[in-house]
Amino acid sequence: MPAIRVFVTGGTFDKQYNELTGTLAFKDTHVPEMLRLGRCRVDVAVRTLMMIDSLEMSDSDRALIVEQCRQSPEPRIVITHGTDTMVETALALGGAFAPDGGRTIVLTGAMVPYAFGSSDGLFNLGSALSFVQVLPAGVYIAMNGRCFAWDRVRKNRESGVFEGD
Amino acid sequence: MPAIRVFVTGGTFDKQYNELTGTLAFKDTHVPEMLRLGRCRVDVAVRTLMMIDSLEMSDSDRALIVEQCRQSPEPRIVITHGTDTMVETALALGGAFAPDGGRTIVLTGAMVPYAFGSSDGLFNLGSALSFVQVLPAGVYIAMNGRCFAWDRVRKNRESGVFEGD
Amino acid sequence: MPAIRVFVTGGTFDKQYNELTGTLAFKDTHVPEMLRLGRCRVDVAVRTLMMIDSLEMSDSDRALIVEQCRQSPEPRIVITHGTDTMVETALALGGAFAPDGGRTIVLTGAMVPYAFGSSDGLFNLGSALSFVQVLPAGVYIAMNGRCFAWDRVRKNRESGVFEGD
Amino acid sequence: MPAIRVFVTGGTFDKQYNELTGTLAFKDTHVPEMLRLGRCRVDVAVRTLMMIDSLEMSDSDRALIVEQCRQSPEPRIVITHGTDTMVETALALGGAFAPDGGRTIVLTGAMVPYAFGSSDGLFNLGSALSFVQVLPAGVYIAMNGRCFAWDRVRKNRESGVFEGD
Numbered sequence: 001m002p003a004i005r006v007f008v009t010g011g012t013f014d015k016q017y018n019e020l021t022g023t024l025a026f027k028d029t030h031v032p033e034m035l036r037l038g039r040c041r042v043d044v045a046v047r048t049l050m051m052i053d054s055l056e057m058s059d060s061d062r063a064l065i066v067e068q069c070r071q072s073p074e075p076r077i078v079i080t081h082g083t084d085t086m087v088e089t090a091l092a093l094g095g096a097f098a099p100d101g102g103r104t105i106v107l108t109g110a111m112v113p114y115a116f117g118s119s120d121g122l123f124n125l126g127s128a129l130s131f132v133q134v135l136p137a138g139v140y141i142a143m144n145g146r147c148f149a150w151d152r153v154r155k156n157r158e159s160g161v162f163e164g165d
Numbered sequence: 166m167p168a169i170r171v172f173v174t175g176g177t178f179d180k181q182y183n184e185l186t187g188t189l190a191f192k193d194t195h196v197p198e199m200l201r202l203g204r205c206r207v208d209v210a211v212r213t214l215m216m217i218d219s220l221e222m223s224d225s226d227r228a229l230i231v232e233q234c235r236q237s238p239e240p241r242i243v244i245t246h247g248t249d250t251m252v253e254t255a256l257a258l259g260g261a262f263a264p265d266g267g268r269t270i271v272l273t274g275a276m277v278p279y280a281f282g283s284s285d286g287l288f289n290l291g292s293a294l295s296f297v298q299v300l301p302a303g304v305y306i307a308m309n310g311r312c313f314a315w316d317r318v319r320k321n322r323e324s325g326v327f328e329g330d
Numbered sequence: 331m332p333a334i335r336v337f338v339t340g341g342t343f344d345k346q347y348n349e350l351t352g353t354l355a356f357k358d359t360h361v362p363e364m365l366r367l368g369r370c371r372v373d374v375a376v377r378t379l380m381m382i383d384s385l386e387m388s389d390s391d392r393a394l395i396v397e398q399c400r401q402s403p404e405p406r407i408v409i410t411h412g413t414d415t416m417v418e419t420a421l422a423l424g425g426a427f428a429p430d431g432g433r434t435i436v437l438t439g440a441m442v443p444y445a446f447g448s449s450d451g452l453f454n455l456g457s458a459l460s461f462v463q464v465l466p467a468g469v470y471i472a473m474n475g476r477c478f479a480w481d482r483v484r485k486n487r488e489s490g491v492f493e494g495d
Numbered sequence: 496m497p498a499i500r501v502f503v504t505g506g507t508f509d510k511q512y513n514e515l516t517g518t519l520a521f522k523d524t525h526v527p528e529m530l531r532l533g534r535c536r537v538d539v540a541v542r543t544l545m546m547i548d549s550l551e552m553s554d555s556d557r558a559l560i561v562e563q564c565r566q567s568p569e570p571r572i573v574i575t576h577g578t579d580t581m582v583e584t585a586l587a588l589g590g591a592f593a594p595d596g597g598r599t600i601v602l603t604g605a606m607v608p609y610a611f612g613s614s615d616g617l618f619n620l621g622s623a624l625s626f627v628q629v630l631p632a633g634v635y636i637a638m639n640g641r642c643f644a645w646d647r648v649r650k651n652r653e654s655g656v657f658e659g660d
Contacts, residue, residue: 012352017448019441020490022342022383022414024354038288039276041326042310053352084352111204111349117447117612118347123203126291129310134299145207145294160350161206177517182613184606185655187507187548187579189519218517249517276514282447282612283512325515368618369606371656372640441534453533456621459640464629475537475624491536 002045004132005074006031009065009089010051011082013121015113026051030114031080034125042129045074054082054089054109062092069093069105075137077105078128083162086141087155094139094150105139106132106147111160120144167210169297170239171196174230174254175216176247178286180278191216195279196245199290207294210239219247219254219274227257234258234270240302242270243293248327251306252320259304259315270304271297271312276325285309332375334462335404336361339395339419340381341412343451345443356381360444361410364455372459375404384412384419384439392422399423399435405467407435408458413492416471417485424469424480435469436462436477441490450474497540499627500569501526504560504584505546506577508616510608521546525609526575529620537624540569549577549584549604557587564588564600570632572600573623578657581636582650589634589645600634601627601642606655615639 008014008029015024031046049068050061069077081089086107097103108128110121128142139150143162152165173179173194180189196211214233215226234242246254251272262268273293275286293307304315308327317330338344338359345354361376379398380391399407411419416437427433438458440451458472469480473492482495503509503524510519526541544563545556564572576584581602592598603623605616623637634645638657647660 017442017446020488022354024352034288037283037285038309039285040288040310041308044310112347115446115448116347117445118202120202120204122287123199123205123291126288126310127295130292130295130307130312131299133312134296142295143206144203145205145209145291147295147298158350182607182611185653187519189517277512280611280613281512282610323515364618367613367615368639369615370618370640371638374640448532450532450534452617453529453535453621456618456640457625460622460625460637460642461629463642464626472625473536474533475535475539475621477625477628 002043002074003076004042004044004129005072005077006044006046007065007068007077007079008046008048008051009054009057009079009081011054011080011109012113013080013110014051016115024113029080030121031125034114034122038122038126040129042133044129054085057082057085057089062089065089066092066096069097069103075103076132077103078132079105079107081107081109083109083111083143083155087153090139090141090150090153097139099136099138102137104132104135104137106135106142107140108142167208167239168241169207169209169294170237170242171209171211172230172233172242172244173211173213173216174219174222174244174246176219176245176274177278178245178275179216181280189278195286196290199279199287203287203291205294207298209294219250222247222250222254227254230254231257231261234262234268237268240268241297242268243297244270244272246272246274248274248276248308248320252318255304255306255315255318262304264301264303267302269297269300269302271300271307272305273307332373332404333406334372334374334459335402335407336374336376337395337398337407337409338376338378338381339384339387339409339411341384341410341439342443343410343440344381346445354443359410360451361455364444364452368452368456370459372463374459384415387412387415387419392419395419396422396426399427399433405433406462407433408462409435409437411437411439413439413441413473413485417483420469420471420480420483427469429466429468432467434462434465434467436465436472437470438472497538497569498571499537499539499624500567500572501539501541502560502563502572502574503541503543503546504549504552504574504576506549506575506604507608508575508605509546511610519608524575525616526620529609529617533617533621535624537628539624549580552577552580552584557584560584561587561591564592564598570598571627572598573627574600574602576602576604578604578606578638578650582648585634585636585645585648592634594631594633597632599627599630599632601630601637602635603637
């Protein structure tokens with residue numbers, strides 16, 4: 001059994017530049033390439049659940065994420081997610097998994113797409129994969145070096161920064 | 166007081182290409198730039214102790230590192246270090262700080278210089294800064310997503326990979 | 331007098347990722363940074379005329395570009411431009427400057443923003459700055475290693491590639 | 496027949512970081528990858544003649560390069576080359592090919608390896624591929640936006656910059 005399950009849902013992390021349309025769009029996830037770049041030596045299994053902008057994530061999308069976490073044989077789970085509604089998904093997961101739910105779930109994302117040279121994605125992925133290995137059961141958001149409990153975090157819309165209570 | 170102290174000692178992390186000589190050399194540390202790229206929101210204070218290849222690190226260099234950790238008012242410390250003798254420095258620190266020494270010290274580095282596009286440095290820095298926030302007092306090596314206790318790790322010279330017991 | 335005048339008009343070349351809105355937008359031009367990266371030793375003077383998507387370029391914008399080329403004391407001119415209407419601007423310039431107009435004008439751009447790691451921008455800028463130094467008076471489009479006369483080029487909308495007659 | 500022949504000889508262009516030894520070394524050439532990144536639409540055929548530091552280039556190596564240029568069915572040739580002895584190879588080629596030799600040969604290289612994020616290689620490759628298409632028969636060095644005739648160029652060892660007479 002892999003040590004860590006990674007569920008990919010899209011978000012800024014995975015946005016690409018479409019040369020023909022001149023717009024940002026989703027194609028395949030960059031997570032496996034990022035794990036190679038980080039020369040990740042932890043046994044990680046990646047599954048793409050959806051590939052969407054988190055502003056377009058519906059209640060049924062969130063129900064699917066909760067269900068996939070419930071069925072995951074790996075108790076340590078990282079979810080890559082758009083930042084705009086990451087807190088909402090954390091709330092859905094936090095409500096579903098009580099602290100004794102036996103799962104450590106860490107949501108992470110990026111302020112800038114990985115495909116851009118200036119992305120924080122690789123830093124955040126290294127961070128999330130580390131927090132998930134040592135934190136007790138629970139649901140967390142790991143962004144830009146910090147880690148927040150699911151019920152004590154919000155995204156500041158003006159600064160774009162995640163803040164605790 | 167900053168949440169985390171980062172001591173820079175050089176190593177592959179900080180090697181640069183010298184255009185005039187065509188060789189790799191040290192100039193300034195890239196750690197502050199890496200923290201900006203990772204949009205790090207943890208309060209981190211960086212101090213450069215030395216800027217050397219870890220193969221050239223002497224006993225007195227290691228004594229200096231131990232002493233700086235002892236004097237650090239911040240109990241959570243990340244040390245960037247060349248991979249070749251990272252284990253030796255971890256042993257020096259582990260011997261000096263008993264588990265009840267009140268300090269969580271994480272050594273990290275990179276297989277490829279940060280200045281190269283293909284570096285694992287940003288991933289490792291994100292990882293080390295995360296482990297150091299949640300691990301109990303002790304000395305650790307964090308490389309490529311894994312974290313090892315100071316007395317249970319070695320570098321495999323042939324594969325270049327850090328391995329546990 | 332500089333050897334080459336560069337007029338910046340925006341286009342894919344200079345699109346950036348806006349972290350707060352999650353969209354592509356213009357801020358400052360990347361051309362000076364690109365000249366530094368290319369360690370450009372040709373004497374180049376850069377002026378930003380506008381910073382727009384070329385789909386939004388109006389007739390009066392094109393008249394401004396023609397006028398700026400006419401007034402430029404430097405007879406060798408590179409114009410960075412969005413690819414969508416680069417051919418239209420080349421036509422406007424070609425009509426204004428007869429072959430004996432004493433000016434060599436090369437339009438160039440990029441299929442992917444320079445701020446993306448996978449951009450062709452640096453290659454194209456090196457190419458355009460070279461063609462402009464050796465081609466006779468006239469108006470040209472230089473993209474992806476090729477160079478086309480202004481009245482013998484079109485952009486293939488389906489493949490995104492510039493083609494000659 | 497391809498429009499342009501590219502001969503690869505190594506040099507800074509193609510130096511890579513060897514993770515196991517921590518030194519710079521040659522493996523495969525990056526030229527095909529660079530042509531892809533530049534979305535090069537010129538028909539180019541690449542052949543690796545050698546993969547060496549130009550300080551180690553011998554007279555017989557240079558004789559091989561001259562002979563390969565003589566046998567090339569393509570009259571337009573770009574040679575990637577280390578900067579330290581690029582002038583010497585240009586002299587060997589210039590002596591072998593009189594201006595009416597029917598060949599346009601452009602040597603180029605890089606101050607920083609392509610594998611580094613800060614390389615000038617892509618800029619120089621775009622430049623060399625452009626100069627070679629329009630310059631008359633002869634031997635040239637194209638570096639950092641400038642182009643020099645083979646008998647009117649030297650490398651300034653202190654600044655690392657190519658200069659004309």
